[in-house]
Amino acid sequence: xxxxxxxxxxxxxxxxxxxxxxxxxxxxxxxxxxxxxxxxxxxxxxxxxxxxxxxxxxxxxxxxxxxxxxxxxxxxxxxxxxxxxxxxxxxxxxxxxxxxxxxxxxxxxxxxxxxxxxxxxxxxxxxxxxxxxxxxxxxxxxxxxxxxxxxxxxxxxxxxxxxxxxxxxxxxxxxxxxxxxxxxxxxxxxx
Amino acid sequence: xxxxxxxxxxxxxxxxxxxxxxxxxxxxxxxxxxxxxxxxxxxxxxxxxxxxxxxxxxxxxxxxxxxxxxxxxxxxxxxxxxxxxxxxxxxxxxxxxxxxxxxxxxxxxxxxxxxxxxxxxxxxxxxxxxxxxxxxxxxxxxxxxxxxxxxxxxxxxxxxxxxxxxxxxxxxxxxxxxxxxxxxxxxxxxxxxxxxxxxxxxxxxxxxxxxxxxxxxxxxxxxxxxxxxxxxxxxxxxxxxxxxxxxxxxxxxxxxxx
Numbered sequence: 467x468x469x470x471x472x473x474x475x476x477x478x479x480x481x482x483x484x485x486x487x488x489x490x491x492x493x494x495x496x497x498x499x500x501x502x503x504x505x506x507x508x509x510x511x512x513x514x515x516x517x518x519x520x521x522x523x524x525x526x527x528x529x530x531x532x533x534x535x536x537x538x539x540x541x542x543x544x545x546x547x548x549x550x551x552x553x554x555x556x557x558x559x560x561x562x563x564x565x566x567x568x569x570x571x572x573x574x575x576x577x578x579x580x581x582x583x584x585x586x587x588x589x590x591x592x593x594x595x596x597x598x599x600x601x602x603x604x605x606x607x608x609x610x611x612x613x614x615x616x617x618x619x620x621x622x623x624x625x626x627x628x629x630x631x632x633x634x635x636x637x638x639x640x641x642x643x644x645x646x647x648x649x650x651x652x653x654x655x656x657x
Numbered sequence: 658x659x660x661x662x663x664x665x666x667x668x669x670x671x672x673x674x675x676x677x678x679x680x681x682x683x684x685x686x687x688x689x690x691x692x693x694x695x696x697x698x699x700x701x702x703x704x705x706x707x708x709x710x711x712x713x714x715x716x717x718x719x720x721x722x723x724x725x726x727x728x729x730x731x732x733x734x735x736x737x738x739x740x741x742x743x744x745x746x747x748x749x750x751x752x753x754x755x756x757x758x759x760x761x762x763x764x765x766x767x768x769x770x771x772x773x774x775x776x777x778x779x780x781x782x783x784x785x786x787x788x789x790x791x792x793x794x795x796x797x798x799x800x801x802x803x804x805x806x807x808x809x810x811x812x813x814x815x816x817x818x819x820x821x822x823x824x825x826x827x828x829x830x831x832x833x834x835x836x837x838x839x840x841x842x843x844x845x846x847x848x849x850x851x852x853x854x855x856x857x858x859x860x861x862x863x864x865x866x867x868x869x870x871x872x873x874x875x876x877x878x879x880x881x882x883x884x885x886x887x888x889x890x891x892x893x894x895x896x897x898x899x900x901x902x903x904x905x906x907x908x909x910x911x912x913x914x915x
Contacts, residue, residue: 485757492752500744514744518752525756586738593735612736637698644729 474534481531488528492521498614499545505609506549508598512556520548539620542610546624596646603627604639611636661689666696699733813897824890831879838872838879 473494479487499520504513523544524531532540597605603625610621611632622632666686690696776782 488757489749489753492749492756496744496748496752497741500748501740501742504742505739510745514748514751517744517748518755521752522755589731589735590738593732593739596732597739608736609739612733613739615737615740640698640729640732644732647732 474537477531477533477537480528481533483528488525495541496521499541502542502545502609502614503549504594505597505605505613506553508594512552516549516552519552520545523548539616539624542614542616542620543624546606546610592647592650593643596643596650599646600639600642604635604642607632607636608639608643612640661685663689663693663696663699666690666699699729813893816893816897820890820893824886827886831883835876835879838875 473491476487476491476494480491496517500513500517503516503520504510507513507516524541527544531537597608600608606625607621610616610624611618616624618629618632618636621636622629625632666689779785
């Protein structure tokens, strides 16, 4: 059973009120939702709070979950709306512009060796920092499109902007991101 | 199949010896790009940056292209790795506590019942209940001594009001009962004074004696009941207030001695 059908099964069981399925669902998607929340907050503890809020919202609405291929875009839409609400509420405490790379807990890297893992973690830290430098809409497009792999139509639907805007902004945002990463690398003597 | 792969297109883009425009004119590469969304995105991004790169001095152009495209490639390769982050220890349990382990809302009856049980189980509940009761008494009745006086007079009034009508009715019944049981005098039966009535047959005499005895016993019982009632009313009046004369007065005199 692949991940997609596994998730579809979990979704159906959760809709039916299966508590064990809900726990399995949380374990399966918590990494993705936490990563998405982190891309909005830029702060680890805030991202945990936000991810928990998203899960509570999902749990409360589990009777209305869409099924099949509509679920993941819907999930991201809910997460995105919740994140925007969260940032609005926390506007007095603005998210950090720079990311503390030390606080990023990385998943185990498939590359063997501590050095390779450290390089990979460093690389991801650079990417996070560079992402924080993008404008909010460009960052959202890159995160949804390139990080989480949604297609442009889904991204346009989630963000509520025209398809063409997503396409053009996505290209510019990628180049801008690459430039920022290179600049950060040079600044740290990695270039 | 054109035989061109994504890696070849990207390698061609990064080839410092080739102009970025040379390879895109190849029919095979164009056919591949038409079918491959990833390469379309790549070229779109490349084209977006190309306009800026044209302003770069000729000597640095190749280096700039290499740096930018290499950076872009690396970014596109690395971005999906950001899709999954470990939220840390205890996050799953935290979410489960906030969702599935959260106590479900209960009805007000069950909630009140549970709250009452929890309250009663507290060791100091008796003291607290006594305190609350005393507080309520003082708040409602004010000064305790005055409250007792007030209660006595009011309870007496209530007793008189409630007990008065049935007592009057009972007294009326008793009087009529007494009148019915009272033996008729001989003159009332037409027998002259000093004259001896005809002796009745023995059976009749025995019957009359029995009737007399029953009559006397009933009269005595009625008198005893009346006396007891009188004492009860007097006790009520003494305890709860002024005696109620009219309605609770027991039947008087002559019947009592009969």
